[in-house]
Amino acid sequence: MTLTATPTTSWPDLAPVPEGGLSARIAERLFRSAVARRHVTVRLHHPDGTMEQIGLGGPAVVVHRPAELFARIGRDKLIGFGEAYLTGAWAEDGVPGDGVLGEFLTVLAADLTDLVPRSLQRLRTVVSPRLPRSHRGTRENTQANVAHHYDLSNDLFAAFLDPTLSYSSALFEDLATALTEDFATAQHRKIDRLLDRAGVGPGTRLLEIGTGWGELAIRAAARGATVRTLTLSVEQQDLARQRIATAGYADRVRVDLCDYRVLFDEPAGAYDAVVSVEMVEAVGREFWPAYFRTLDHALAPGGRVAIQAITLPHDRMLATGSTHTFITKYIFPGGALPSVRAIDQVTGRHTRLRIVDDLALGRHYAATLHRWDRAFLAAHDRVADLGFDATFVRMWHFYLEYCRAGFAADYIDVHQLVLAREDAR
Incomplete structure (x- = not known):
């Protein structure tokens, strides 16, 4: 089964793709660093048709639109990470329901407190969105x-x-x-x-x-x-x-x-x-x-x-x-x-x-x-x-x-x- 998402006015926060910029570049560096040191596989498909693979091997995901993923993370942190999945910017490399998505996220969750350098974690209260x-x-x-x-x-x-x-x-x-x-x-x-x-x-x-x-x-x-x-x-x-x-x-x-x-x-x-x-x-x-x-x-x-x-x-x-x-x-x-x-x-x-x-x-x-x-x-x-x-x-x-x-x-x-x-x- 393929799950394809076509955001509409029903999902207003998903329609616009955030602009890139400094926050997107920082998000990309943090993402690459976090993934490179863990037993997961991330395949980045670039606009020029090339594919880049990072990670130590393990449950795999495919990033179809890296710029969108990093822009969403840069703007909205973990909410943006999830929203990029909703829009199809990234997905598990397999059939939804075979457990790959959960296995990939489990690896990240096991080290969640160390995905972001501790020196930057002090900024959580400043950069993380607060409950409405x-x-x-x-x-x-x-x-x-x-x-x-x-x-x-x-x-x-x-x-x-x-x-x-x-x-x-x-x-x-x-x-x-x-x-x-x-x-x-x-x-x-x-x-x-x-x-x-x-x-x-x-x-x-x-x-x-x-x-x-x-x-x-x-x-x-x-x-x-x-x-x-x-x-x-x-x-x-x-x-x-x-x-x-x-x-x-x-x-x-x-x-x-x-x-x-x-x-x-x-x-x-x-x-x-x-x-x-x-x-x-x-x-x-x-x-x-x-x-x-x-x-x-x-x-x-x-x-x-x-x-x-x-x-x-x-x-x-x-x-x-x-x-x-x-x-x-x-x-x-x-x-x-x-x-x-x-x-x-x-x-x-x-x-x-x-x-x-x-x-x-x-x-x-x-x-x-x-x-x-x-x-x-x-x-x-x-x-x-x-x-x-x-x-x-x-x-x-x-x-x-x-x-x-x-x-x-x-x-x-x-x-x-x-x-x-x-x-x-």
Whole structure:
């Protein structure tokens, strides 16, 4: 399959190619230096018809328009690197979906902190774009941030997710067979572990923050729990309600369209357990205290909180916390990854909750993303029929492989964390 992008007015930032100049020349020097010392292959096709190869050998990419690639990097840094992929200025040397793009990006992600000389890294706060204020996780902005991603189309997500419609890391029985293991079983294993750690069983009053498409609520209701689950996605609320009713649990599960902060207006301690799967990443760093105070406020005495959170190493979180990235621009507006240490600090300062259990499963996420990417590209015609153009397909392929690389290189991780109050530990 060939993915060709023809930017239109739908993608205004991709239409103009930036002018070259000093920033492009600096970007080219940094790119060449970074690639030359790593086990990747980059083939540069020059306008005169000649081809130049750099790198120590390994997963290969082809740069069809070097001037455009360097101009975009020079102007917009890593956002420009991703945008150059969207326009087709560069691409993997192979068939999309064969994993080459993810393997190439994994090599770079493994050395991400050393790709730019340390002497220049001090300029990060000056030259890197900053998150727009419109992305802040305020009550006014949050629903728009969520809708940008999750209200694209339920049918789009159904095209590449497993039958449970779980859009978070699975927990595989064996990583060696993760690409062939039954996907729904691996997703249920993840959900069931969280419910087990939160102590969810018959009669449990369970609060879920971040509904997804309702699978966790269904699994909890099947255990005999009564569930209230919150979402800000109109599309997710509608389909989750349908799926819950079809499963026969409409009388046990309530799906509310509201911000998590409404819980502060309600009586404290109303829930025996609280779960939240990959929701904290959408909260925004300045609102982490409010988010965890909400969990503490909602939890009944003796209860437990179980969350699944994508994380960064603490030093990287501090260095990149306010940076606007390809992911925040095109995929998750307002997103910000915490570190486990940051969660520990925030809960220690602002709540009575303390981390009592921690399971890291980053490599499981790498396998999950690999499976999503293969399924997404295999559903190319179905995605096109839904009205998504070739540039969107390239964007999501890049997003899925970009994230896979982060987990495969251990640059980012995902943790299942259990929190309890100190007097209940």
